Amino acid sequence: xxxxxxxxxxxxxxxxxxxxxxxxxxxxxxxxxxxxxxxxxxxxxxxxxxxxxxxxxxxxxxxxxxxxxxxxxxxxxxxxxxxxxxxxxxxxxxxxxxxxxxxxxxxxxxxxxxxxxxxxxxxxxxxxxxxxxxxxxxxxxxxxxxxxxxxxxxxxxxxxxxxxxxxxxxxxxxxxxxxxxxxxxxxxxxxxxxxxxxxxxxxxxxxxxxxxxxxxxxxxxxxxxxxxxxxxxxxxxxxxxxxxxxxxxxxxxxxxxxxxxxxxxxxxxxxxxxxxxxxxxxxxxxxxxxxxxxxxxxxxxxxxxxxxxxxxxxxxxxxxxxxxxxxxxxxxxxxxxxxxxxxxxxxxxxxxxxxxxxxxxxxxxxxxxxxxxxxxxxxxxxxxxxxxxxxxxxxx
Numbered sequence: 001x002x003x004x005x006x007x008x009x010x011x012x013x014x015x016x017x018x019x020x021x022x023x024x025x026x027x028x029x030x031x032x033x034x035x036x037x038x039x040x041x042x043x044x045x046x047x048x049x050x051x052x053x054x055x056x057x058x059x060x061x062x063x064x065x066x067x068x069x070x071x072x073x074x075x076x077x078x079x080x081x082x083x084x085x086x087x088x089x090x091x092x093x094x095x096x097x098x099x100x101x102x103x104x105x106x107x108x109x110x111x112x113x114x115x116x117x118x119x120x121x122x123x124x125x126x127x128x129x130x131x132x133x134x135x136x137x138x139x140x141x142x143x144x145x146x147x148x149x150x151x152x153x154x155x156x157x158x159x160x161x162x163x164x165x166x167x168x169x170x171x172x173x174x175x176x177x178x179x180x181x182x183x184x185x186x187x188x189x190x191x192x193x194x195x196x197x198x199x200x201x202x203x204x205x206x207x208x209x210x211x212x213x214x215x216x217x218x219x220x221x222x223x224x225x226x227x228x229x230x231x232x233x234x235x236x237x238x239x240x241x242x243x244x245x246x247x248x249x250x251x252x253x254x255x256x257x258x259x260x261x262x263x264x265x266x267x268x269x270x271x272x273x274x275x276x277x278x279x280x281x282x283x284x285x286x287x288x289x290x291x292x293x294x295x296x297x298x299x300x301x302x303x304x305x306x307x308x309x310x311x312x313x314x315x316x317x318x319x320x321x322x323x324x325x326x327x328x329x330x331x332x333x334x335x336x337x338x339x340x341x342x343x344x345x346x347x348x349x350x351x352x353x354x355x356x357x358x359x360x361x362x363x364x365x366x367x368x369x370x371x372x373x374x375x376x377x378x379x380x381x382x383x384x385x386x387x388x389x390x391x392x393x394x395x396x
Contacts, residue, residue, distance in 0.1 A: 026356070033060035036377055036384060038361070047360045049388055051377045054227045054337075057254035058302055059377040065257040068298035072291045082109060082287045089293035096300055097265065100236060104249055106271035109263050109288025113226035113252030114142025116262040117189065119282050120248045121146055123266065124187030124220045126273050126281060132166040134181050134188045134219070138197040138367045139172070141189060141224055141250075150189055156366065172197070173206045178213045185219040187248070192238040193228040198368030199332040199339030204242045211244040220247040220270070226262070230254035231303050231378050233335035234312035257299030261292040308378045312336045318382060319374065322389035327396040338374040340392075345369040354395035360388055 011027055031041045036059050038046045051057060058065060072089060079085050094107040108123075110116050121133060135141070135150035142148065148157050149164035157163055170177035172194050181188055188210065194200035214221040223246035228238035232254065235241055239249075247270065252262030274281035303309060312335045319338055323331050330341040342348050348364050351372060355362045363373040376388070 028356075035059045035061075036380055045359055046356070047376075047384065047388055049355075049361055049376050050363045050373055051254070051375055052258070053363070054232065054253040054375050055256070056258050057230050057232070057378050058257050058299060058308075059379045060258065062257060062299075062302065062379075064302050065259075065295050065298045068294040069259065069291055072294035075290075077291060078286065078289060082284045087288070087290050087293070089290045089297055090288045093293050093297040093300070096297065096304075097263070100300075100304075101249065101265060103245060103267055104265045106268045107263050107265050108271065108274070108282065109261060109293065110252075110284055111260055111287050111289075111292075112142070112262045113224075113250065114144045114147045115284070115287070116226065116250040116252055116264045117141040117147040117150070117224065118144055120189070120222050120250055120264040120266075121187065122282055123248065123264065123270065123274060124222065127270050128186045128218065128220065130184055130186035130219075132168060132184045132186060134168050134170055134185055136172040136190055136194065137169050138200075139189075139191050139194055139224075140196040140366055141191075141226075153367070172200060173203045175206055175209045178209060181213050181217055181219055183217055185217060187220040187222050188214055189222045189224060191224045191226075191228060192242075193233060193334040193337070195227045196366035196368070198341065198365045198371035199334060199337060201332070201334045202242065207239070207242045207244050214247070222246060222248040222250065224250045226250055226252040227254075227375075228334070228337075230299070231309040231312060231335075232337050232375065234309060234316070235335075236303065236309060238334070255299070256292055256296045257302075259292040259295035261288065261296050263288075303378075312378065315380065315382070315385060318385050319389065322386065323392065325393055325396045332371075336376065336378060336380070339365065339368070340372040340374060341370060342372065342396075343370055348372055351392065351395040355391055358391050358394070360391045362392070 029041050030038050032039045036047055038048055097107055098105040108119055110119055137152045141150050146164050149167050151157050152169045168180050170180050223239050225238055229251050249265045255261055315336050316333055320331055323340055327342055328340055329343045332339045352362050365371055365373055
């Protein structure tokens with residue numbers, strides 16, 4: 001490092017040179033990570049009760065994922081833009097995904113969840129020839145301009161208006177609003193489990209009515225499982241609980257086991273429209289990067305070859321059993337993914353601060369600052385769940 005930076009603390013460099021997203025970042029200086037824990041530069045351990053916002057589904061530096069990354073690093077990294085060369089990690093990952101998703105047999109790899117949303121929006125408009133997209137209020141699908149245009153309320157987007165035109169909104173779990181989906185609708189973008197509202201599981205009848213309405217109008221159903229997928233709810237994909245299937249599925253976060261990768265997945269006859277009139281209908285330089293694809297393949301293989309997903313309901317039940325306190329108004333959950341409603345934002349922030357001081361990382365939700373987020377790695381064990389809940393209850 002340049003000599004002039006040698007005497008400056010990394011936290012000062014962080015605040016001076018990294019673009020900030022809030023006036024008061026946590027500024028926790030991470031030295032290393034292992035399993036369920038992050039460690040700061042003083043060696044203090046922090047139980048990661050949010051898995052890096054759903055990313056580290058197998059914990060930090062899972063041995064199988066790390067081995068896959070190291071093996072791929074020793075073969076090749078970037079080669080050419082996505083879709084030109086036959087790259088073994090991409091091919092194997094796409095084939096294994098397709099084997100778990102009957103009818104969804106074409107995978108387009110990207111770098112993140114918001115890119116998956118953007119690609120799916122383009123695909124739906126191109127395939128249907130229609131101009132409009134319907135999304136749910138209190139949903140989050142990403143922060144780039146198109147994905148952010150789906151957001152309502154507009155607290156996080158008003159400063160950037162005008163947004164993408166042709167976006168209309170319905171209410172999650174309200175069948176009466178489905179009439180907004182019509183023959184101008186290219187697609188309906190819905191989280192299978194609504195996350196940033198503070199964990200709102202779907203009513204099965206709502207998702208089934210939504211599927212029927214899309215079929216009636218010819219609109220494509222895009223299910224966002226960027227957070228809900230990969231075992232989080234007790235199934236590999238959350239939609240498998242509800243007897244429906246999307247036309248396009250969005251994946252990211254836990255998909256890479258800690259490495260940055262996303263995907264939108266559709267039937268071949270839908271996806272192929274991106275290849276002509278014009279060619280290169282959607283392109284990406286780094287999407288499906290071989291090292292990230294290798295990590296994602298190892299992650300999926302671990303989930304399919306172990307009982308981690310089968311353990312989710314019992315772990316969810318244990319959290320719910322332990323999280324009982326007069327200050328807790330409600331616990332909403334969808335597998336190993338819980339929202340602990342405290343009723344006031346100030347209480348939530350105090351609990352987050354107390355937990356951090358005592359070595360437990362928790363968080364809140366974009367559209368519900370009155371609720372604590374709990375979404376640990378799927379590898380969390382019963383003893384650690386007890387420990388985490390002790391700290392939470394002590395904070396309350």
